[in-house]
Amino acid sequence: MDQAEHLTLYQQMVVIRRLEEKSAELYQQGKIGGFLHLYIGQEATGVGAVAARSPHDNVITAYRDHGIAVACGMEPKVILAEMLGKVTGCCKGKGGSMHLADKRLNFWGGHAIVGAHIPLATGLALANKFRGEDSVTLCFFGDGATNIGYFHEGLNLAAVWDLPIVFICENNQYGMGTSIERASAVPEMRQKAEAYGMPSARVDGMELLAVHEAAAAAIAHARAGQGPYFLEALTYRYRGHSMGDPERYRKQEEVRRWQSDDPIGKFEAVLLKRGISPDDLNAIEAQAEATIADAVRFAEESPFPPPEELWRDVYAEPEAEPQPA
Amino acid sequence: MPVMTIREAVSQALWEEMERDPNVIILGEEVGMWGGTYAVTKGFYDHFGAERVRDTPIAEGVIVGAAVGAAMNGLKPVAEIMTINFAFLAMDQIVNHAAKIHSMFGGQFEVPVVIRTTSGGGKQLGATHSQTPDVIFAHFPGLKVVAPATPADAKGLLKSAIRGRDPVLFIEHSTMYQERGEVPADKDFLLPIGKSDVKRPGNDVTIVTYSKMVQITMRAVKQLEAEGIDCEVIDLRSLRPLDLGPVYASFKKTNRAVIVEEGWRSYGVGAEVAARIYEECFDYLDAPIQRVAQKEVPLPYSADLEKSAIPGPADVIAAVKAVV
Ligand SMILES: Cc1ncc(C[n+]2csc(CCOP(=O)(O)OP(=O)(O)O)c2C)c(N)n1
Numbered sequence A: 001m002d003q004a005e006h007l008t009l010y011q012q013m014v015v016i017r018r019l020e021e022k023s024a025e026l027y028q029q030g031k032i033g034g035f036l037h038l039y040i041g042q043e044a045t046g047v048g049a050v051a052a053r054s055p056h057d058n059v060i061t062a063y064r065d066h067g068i069a070v071a072c073g074m075e076p077k078v079i080l081a082e083m084l085g086k087v088t089g090c091c092k093g094k095g096g097s098m099h100l101a102d103k104r105l106n107f108w109g110g111h112a113i114v115g116a117h118i119p120l121a122t123g124l125a126l127a128n129k130f131r132g133e134d135s136v137t138l139c140f141f142g143d144g145a146t147n148i149g150y151f152h153e154g155l156n157l158a159a160v161w162d163l164p165i166v167f168i169c170e171n172n173q174y175g176m177g178t179s180i181e182r183a184s185a186v187p188e189m190r191q192k193a194e195a196y197g198m199p200s201a202r203v204d205g206m207e208l209l210a211v212h213e214a215a216a217a218a219i220a221h222a223r224a225g226q227g228p229y230f231l232e233a234l235t236y237r238y239r240g241h242s243m244g245d246p247e248r249y250r251k252q253e254e255v256r257r258w259q260s261d262d263p264i265g266k267f268e269a270v271l272l273k274r275g276i277s278p279d280d281l282n283a284i285e286a287q288a289e290a291t292i293a294d295a296v297r298f299a300e301e302s303p304f305p306p307p308e309e310l311w312r313d314v315y316a317e318p319e320a321e322p323q324p325a
Numbered sequence B: 001m002p003v004m005t006i007r008e009a010v011s012q013a014l015w016e017e018m019e020r021d022p023n024v025i026i027l028g029e030e031v032g033m034w035g036g037t038y039a040v041t042k043g044f045y046d047h048f049g050a051e052r053v054r055d056t057p058i059a060e061g062v063i064v065g066a067a068v069g070a071a072m073n074g075l076k077p078v079a080e081i082m083t084i085n086f087a088f089l090a091m092d093q094i095v096n097h098a099a100k101i102h103s104m105f106g107g108q109f110e111v112p113v114v115i116r117t118t119s120g121g122g123k124q125l126g127a128t129h130s131q132t133p134d135v136i137f138a139h140f141p142g143l144k145v146v147a148p149a150t151p152a153d154a155k156g157l158l159k160s161a162i163r164g165r166d167p168v169l170f171i172e173h174s175t176m177y178q179e180r181g182e183v184p185a186d187k188d189f190l191l192p193i194g195k196s197d198v199k200r201p202g203n204d205v206t207i208v209t210y211s212k213m214v215q216i217t218m219r220a221v222k223q224l225e226a227e228g229i230d231c232e233v234i235d236l237r238s239l240r241p242l243d244l245g246p247v248y249a250s251f252k253k254t255n256r257a258v259i260v261e262e263g264w265r266s267y268g269v270g271a272e273v274a275a276r277i278y279e280e281c282f283d284y285l286d287a288p289i290q291r292v293a294q295k296e297v298p299l300p301y302s303a304d305l306e307k308s309a310i311p312g313p314a315d316v317i318a319a320v321k322a323v324v
């Protein structure tokens, strides 16, 4: 990666952080409804891994999807519009925070049923392989998701069929309030890939460049036709599981410890050491603020879906669409 | 009589049954240290301990499967599935195991398991997290499906479910935990499962409903009363067993019926109840039976769109006016 690329990734992480802070605010104002799962603290895993993909590679993830959407190139204004339930959102206001997607970006969605998108990833990869394309599928999920049947069925099938998938476990230490020690029989999520004969690596998810490098190697492995690869990124969410989480299950001291290992702060230090000037970084900060401010304005000014939108897109074939009753 | 919320009533029923029977255990996601996603089991982990209040991994199949196995082998598990949408991940255990094992093995095994879950939309959670698919589970003989509408019913029915010998899917409405009502303090307050309840007597129209739609119907009925229409409201309380005796009795008096459910209309509670009224009370029929149900679309996230798809008092009023 050259310096310009480094700055782009830095900018993405900062945009995500500002976007998430603003989302929390909008949620508290009652403008965002439903569940809201913030990505703050995990920016380096999504940004680092997605930066290693080619545009024709697929990305699919769970409901903690805002950061990965940004990394895939989705504009914050489209994300915020979706969260505000506006017709200008990426899913016309029908999906909300947990279900961001943009097919044009090969971003196949956030999915809110834990683990359910892991089998979907095998299908995405199967289709590419079937057509003789060299696309790789990046499938993100949490540590908690590794305990559900879907995960095991998905990994096994991917290995049996040699599917070009990089499974990326964002191990943020908790599934809701349950720590990995209380939910997983083995301490490293990566060990579960061993059961399926899948090569794996474990990486510091707070180190952008380390994630990027590991993801690039994993993608190369999958693209070369050597089958799936499992990447475990050790990371942490600074905020609660979703808004309103009382966080009784962890100590503030633990949160502070991880915060002192902040992915953005650490990458900033790397950039400064490599000769980027503080002014350049400040300019990126200011630009991110402006992007989010514009995005909020766009989302707030956008219209809600018209009532008849309720009846649209239930089926792809218009003649099958239900009629208002 | 003490007044409490549905949350407190469910919690009290669980607490009392755990005090009463050491074989009652709770298992599920976030039931212990977190205190339950809807705070129903708050304080249980500290009081009853980690052996009896068991936090599980996110793995619905094994939550229900382990509960069924433990029930077969003498425990009284109360498994919690965070929302009914995730019960689909345990569908095989619920349908092919919990509901079948007693019958299929010639009555040798009993499966006294209770699966508590929450149903219902209206919280802007998007299509996968907002469903009211209660009726799907009621399709299967061998399983009981209970869905209370008041704190007293919640307590009395849950206690019966726990003490009973058969598998029960106990569906609480995710938006009703704060509803208040009088609840008998009696530790042995039991309501039989499979008995409908006349929530309001009336002479002009029979309205059949259950769960949250009882509340919505009551609001509609108040307005209709002001217009001189006197509705009888029957709360089914359980979808299986389905007790339609009070419904037929009412219909023979009113000759008109409206069925109100939160889920989709097609193949729904309304379809079943209407068909049975037609079969049993054909000679008493004065108007085509009306069904009020969710618009037949996956529920959207955007607030107003979602609201427009879920039945409200105005829909009930329109349906009643169509039959009188
Ligand atoms: C099948 C299913 N069960 C339960 C839930 C409720 N739930 C949502 S997120 C979550 C925790 C998931 O933890 P993890 O996979 O570690 O992801 P993280 O939230 O930490 O990113 C749970 C239990 C769900 N959405 N789907």
Ligand SMILES: [Mg+2]
Pocket: A142, A143, A144, A170, A171, A172, A173, A174, A175, A176
């Ligand atoms: Mg996690």
